Amino acid sequence: MAAVKELQRDLENKANDLNKLQKDIAKNHQVRKKYTIQLGENELVLKELDLLNEEANVYKLIGPVLVKQDLAEANANVRKRIDYISAELKRLDATLQDLEEKQNSKKEAIFKLQQRIQALQAGKGKA
Amino acid sequence: METMGTVTPISSVFPAEEAQKASRRVQDTIAEREQQLDQLKGFINDNVSVINLVQKLPDETHHNIMVPFGKAAFFPGRLIHTNEFMVLLGEGYYAERTAKQTIDILKRRGKALETKVESLKAIMQDLEAEASFFDATAQESAEGLVEIREDYVGEASSGAETAGYGKSDSTSSLEVDARKAAVEDEEYTRIFSRIDELEKEEEEAEKANESDEDERKQNELDSTIREMSVHQEVRSSPVQAIDAAKAPEAPAVSKDGSSRRDCPPPKSSTMNKVLELPEEKKKVQAPPTTSNMAFTGSIIEHAHNIGMNMPEQQTGARSSKPVSRFKMQRK
Numbered sequence: 001m002a003a004v005k006e007l008q009r010d011l012e013n014k015a016n017d018l019n020k021l022q023k024d025i026a027k028n029h030q031v032r033k034k035y036t037i038q039l040g041e042n043e044l045v046l047k048e049l050d051l052l053n054e055e056a057n058v059y060k061l062i063g064p065v066l067v068k069q070d071l072a073e074a075n076a077n078v079r080k081r082i083d084y085i086s087a088e089l090k091r092l093d094a095t096l097q098d099l100e101e102k103q104n105s106k107k108e109a110i111f112k113l114q115q116r117i118q119a120l121q122a123g124k125g126k127a
Numbered sequence: 128m129e130t131m132g133t134v135t136p137i138s139s140v141f142p143a144e145e146a147q148k149a150s151r152r153v154q155d156t157i158a159e160r161e162q163q164l165d166q167l168k169g170f171i172n173d174n175v176s177v178i179n180l181v182q183k184l185p186d187e188t189h190h191n192i193m194v195p196f197g198k199a200a201f202f203p204g205r206l207i208h209t210n211e212f213m214v215l216l217g218e219g220y221y222a223e224r225t226a227k228q229t230i231d232i233l234k235r236r237g238k239a240l241e242t243k244v245e246s247l248k249a250i251m252q253d254l255e256a257e258a259s260f261f262d263a264t265a266q267e268s269a270e271g272l273v274e275i276r277e278d279y280v281g282e283a284s285s286g287a288e289t290a291g292y293g294k295s296d297s298t299s300s301l302e303v304d305a306r307k308a309a310v311e312d313e314e315y316t317r318i319f320s321r322i323d324e325l326e327k328e329e330e331e332a333e334k335a336n337e338s339d340e341d342e343r344k345q346n347e348l349d350s351t352i353r354e355m356s357v358h359q360e361v362r363s364s365p366v367q368a369i370d371a372a373k374a375p376e377a378p379a380v381s382k383d384g385s386s387r388r389d390c391p392p393p394k395s396s397t398m399n400k401v402l403e404l405p406e407e408k409k410k411v412q413a414p415p416t417t418s419n420m421a422f423t424g425s426i427i428e429h430a431h432n433i434g435m436n437m438p439e440q441q442t443g444a445r446s447s448k449p450v451s452r453f454k455m456q457r458k
Contacts, residue, residue: 041217048216048232057223066221074220
């Protein structure tokens with residue numbers, strides 16, 4: 001009897017862990033979505049900036065004010081931002097893979113635990 | 128005859144409820160995408176109206192407008208500098224542009240939106256195909272369709288040969304061309320070796336029993352074999368062989384024949400045999416597969432296996448046809 005209880009507690013813990021992992025994965029997906037959208041926007045900005053004349057006035061909205069910026073500077077900034085977002089996306093991908101692996105192993109462990117509990121209970125039922 | 132494959136009802140692999148659930152989920156995602164599509168279309172409309180406005184603004188040096196003041200109040204004002212725009216490029220970047228340049232930017236933006244719409248539509252089409260697939264599966268599962276898997280048995284021994292024969296009949300009626308070619312080649316060699324064998328037997332039979340009738344049969348055999356198409360040959364040659372071989376060679380031939388069908392009475396004459404065939408065909412066609420009720424819809428009956436007297440073999444050989452039809456559907 002004690003063994004079954006132990007196993008069930010173990011199972012509960014594992015299920016909680018799995019839930020946490022799944023939440024993490026969902027969060028990861030959301031963050032990734034946000035970054036992908038930003039990446040698209042930045043690429044659009046870069047395209048437009050490339051099309052601008054050298055002497056065109058470019059401003060950046062910082063808080064409530066528009067601050068005049070050099071076109072080259074703005075261009076460099078956007079490029080940097082794109083690089084950063086791409087790197088971030090890659091990192092997110094890696095963590096996502098890691099999380100999914102963990103999730104799968106957890107699922108397997110839970111499945112095995114369930115089987116063991118069932119076997120134990122079946123044995124008890126016969127005895 | 129050994130079993131040639133396994134039969135699994137689809138409902139055991141894909142329960143109808145599960146398939147319906149899957150289909151519902153896909154429908155949900157489709158609805159989501161539709162919302163996105165509507166949103167994008169709204170953006171496109173906004174973009175178009177902005178383009179129209181920007182086009183008109185520089186027509187005058189100033190416009191009398193109502194200036195919004197807070198959330199509720201407006202007061203009259205004047206819009207000047209009608210050819211100067213601050214265009215938000217995104218990410219907090221603004222550029223000073225003229226009306227014309229602004230319109231260019233807006234048009235580019237419209238194009239980007241349209242490509243997005245296109246890709247979204249493609250995705251939705253994929254999803255719809257998926258949904259219809261799930262629906263079809265659910266329906267098939269509910270109807271109790273079964274899936275039959277059958278391993279292809281090549282020609283390895285005399286025992287395997289029979290399986291190969293049965294198989295070749297069914298495969299030729301499917302449209303599995305790639306395999307068919309190989310099978311056909313195999314069949315050709317088999318047929319020719321068979322013909323040689325038969326001729327030898329024939330000669331022996333002639334020696335033993337020199338009669339006109341035998342010669343006539345020999346001729347008939349040759350001509351029919353030449354005329355018939357490949358898989359017909361496969362079928363007809365043993366039938367003829369039995370007649371040609373007649374009494375002396377009967378045991379040797381029936382060894383071949385029995386593995387495929389119940390050894391037909393070897394003493395029947397050629398003419399009788401030929402007359403019998405149509406009747407047997409009818410028999411094969413007439414009874415709706417009572418032994419295998421599951422194939423309600425998709426059986427197409429080919430009366431190919433002429434000499435089959437054993438009902439189990441009939442179903443065995445016939446059931447191999449719907450397999451491929453099913454597989455084709457899957458594809």
